[in-house]
Amino acid sequence: MSRKIHLALHPYGVGGPGQHGLWKDPRVAKNASIDINYYIRQAQAAEHALFDALFIVDSQFINATYPAHYLNRLEPLTLLSAVATHTKHVGLVATASSTYNSPFNLARRFASLDHISGGRAGWNVVTSFDSGAARNFGLDEHLDYPTRYGRALEFVQVARGLWDSYEDDAFPADAERDVFLDPAKLHALNHAGEHLKVAGPLNISRSPQGQPVIFQAGVSEEGRDLAARVAEGIYAPGGSLQQAQDYYADIKRRTASYGRDPEHIKIFIHGSPVVAATDEAARRREREIFEEDDDFDGNLALLGRSFGAYDFSRHDLDAPFPDVAHLAEKGGRTGAARIIARAESEKLTLRQVVDSLREFRRSPFVGAPKTVADSIEEWFDAATFDGINLAFRTDEDVAAFVDGVVPILRERGLFRTEYESDTLRGNLGLPVPRNQFAREPQLADD
Amino acid sequence: MSRKIHLALHPYGVGGPGQHGLWKDPRVAKNASIDINYYIRQAQAAEHALFDALFIVDSQFINATYPAHYLNRLEPLTLLSAVATHTKHVGLVATASSTYNSPFNLARRFASLDHISGGRAGWNVVTSFDSGAARNFGLDEHLDYPTRYGRALEFVQVARGLWDSYEDDAFPADAERDVFLDPAKLHALNHAGEHLKVAGPLNISRSPQGQPVIFQAGVSEEGRDLAARVAEGIYAPGGSLQQAQDYYADIKRRTASYGRDPEHIKIFIHGSPVVAATDEAARRREREIFEEDDDFDGNLALLGRSFGAYDFSRHDLDAPFPDVAHLAEKGGRTGAARIIARAESEKLTLRQVVDSLREFRRSPFVGAPKTVADSIEEWFDAATFDGINLAFRTDEDVAAFVDGVVPILRERGLFRTEYESDTLRGNLGLPVPRNQFAREPQLADD
Structure with a gap:
């Protein structure tokens, strides 16, 4: 089987960073960023095109100068739970801060989304970029960078421990034997680390994909190291082809250095393609x-x-x-x-x-469908990415890419013709994590 | 217009407190508590019957002895977001702890649910009953009772301040004038109190009902006081008719003593009706x-x-x-x-x-439909409640009440024949809270 490109859609409602004029486009509803039907339509378009995931970014601080989409938008997990029941295959990746959440609550919410979606949840771990967020969470100062990254690593490890609270066969629910739960299959984590203390167990079981998929956006040394240790997907910083190549090689190398299979970390670059009938258009x-x-x-x-x-x-x-x-x-x-x-x-x-x-912010993917497909193939062949996180402006721009570029990628064997799986892990080619508390070897194994 | 009874449905999946045998009933799916389709069906049944709300309880601590539903269930806000887009009128009340959440995150999630549902969100404020929950949130000991209740009051006040971050006309989104946001209509809260420090503003606007409806379950002196000060709905402790009467009178009196209209706090008692064709059955x-x-x-x-x-x-x-x-x-x-x-x-x-x-736990509402309707009317006339929070066991038990008892209550003019509103506030007869930052008088006023 040849390698395939993964695609995610990254909706920005009335306009993300730099998209200052988007809200004025008459094709964009003025309330898109708080309209659940906007997101459901985006997710359905992504699923119709067989994309891997819908990717929702987030932040916890604003003032009046912030981009339109940031000012007034839905919280990602609430948003994606609503989207989940209107889709069947597309992955649902929510951004959430490891700095300003508690592991018990957040692990539980992701596990809930994972059940609601039948195993399609992903968590984009961020440490909160806006220093002003601190004052929304009782702190006078933003936690410093090493502390935030240390906490992020520990947070992900704790979340994974909580997600494993129940072994897969913990609930025989056997009325004849009068056994709903097998108590030996329920495990408290009893974590006490540098940044976090969490006893557990979590009050929810694992989903069909075992655990939500961990995404991260590692740029700095600390960020790359965190990604290499725990991430299964990366939202890469972008830049030139050479920069993307270097980043890709660096992350794969670091991942291998931690004893992990570099195939088990999928690197997504940002893409804002501009597609029209001709290159000139x-x-x-x-x-x-x-x-x-x-x-x-x-x-x-x-x-x-x-x-x-x-x-x-x-x-x-x-x-x-x-x-x-x-x-x-x-x-x-x-x-x-x-x-x-x-x-x-x-x-x-x-x-x-x-x-x-x-x-x-200028995109390398501008042109007629064939031109854009050529550029994407060139970048893919140059080992710059495993996937592209696509941002568009209007529904028409989504359609121009989906109807124009995707069929060409598909013809070239670069993109799927049907979903491989019902889970996000399955479609990304990621293994189901083994339960850390399970004694016997399980079928699903990494 | 004569006074009407409010009804809420309170699904317990595979079995809440005391319902030890429910999971063994062959009519109950073994995974009901983590199956979003179970909750969607419950919500749609409630909406079909014109109930005011679906009410989701919660907890943050378990061990293997806990009730089946508690062991493995969906987180309430994630759950209700998914339910929201499959219903149009029924209110969506989620339980969430003011002890183990941060106001910025929680206010934002409720505001998101409120937008997703078009103004149907309610928040049942709890201070966390299980002392073991502390160890899931980094604490060695549960916060003591007065601290939890002091924090709860301050938390609700902060949440309300955050929900008012944007005035209703904050977003002209006027392309011609190039004004998306009117910055004068965005307000930071800058709260610094005994328990909480939160700057704001929140990054989401108000919904059609202004703010989510605040529910509470006040039993103790502190609990009743909190309810009288901030609650708009109460989940009452239950007991005999006399006890319910005393509680009802006490809460209404306390509410008035804070200068609030006692009509603006709706008291729900718990009801687990058992309805069959005949009293004997x-x-x-x-x-x-x-x-x-x-x-x-x-x-x-x-x-x-x-x-x-x-x-x-x-x-x-x-x-x-x-x-x-x-x-x-x-x-x-x-x-x-x-x-x-x-x-x-x-x-x-x-x-x-x-x-x-x-x-x-025995219910006063047992019998043929007319018998149960008579009992409900007797209790309602005795000023014991404004509404009933109904828990059933199986879908058949829901249907027996909805098809048998509700039509009789309706005939007697005790229950609505159509929804009065698209919002939870509207159906409960509660006013839209005035924005605390708005200078000019608004139409919606309490």
């Missing part, structure tokens, strides 16, 4: 989008987000990039630190930094 | 249930639950009730303390206490 549509999203103040606010919702409008736009190193979080090597390093090395003004953020 | 069915649930060890474990999952089997069953006062939580006047007081005053053995718990 696609480039025209790309320019149109570029102009729709042309909002300097919006991009200035977006830049501020990487520095704890800092207000950059107080600085001279045409002076050198201001000294805001004190705002980049200690111990972190993401977002803010990278922006500062680039501004220094390239001697950029504040205005140039803002404009460069915009440039960064 | 219903009594036969009641005896059958009584025998099905005859499980001394199960009741012994249930007794232990009130004392922090204490194992009473180590004591002599026929000696006087053991001295376990040290296990009854400090400052609490619920469960355990009431059991000890009764055992002392009536000089009961351990065995007698266990048997008395069982007796307590």
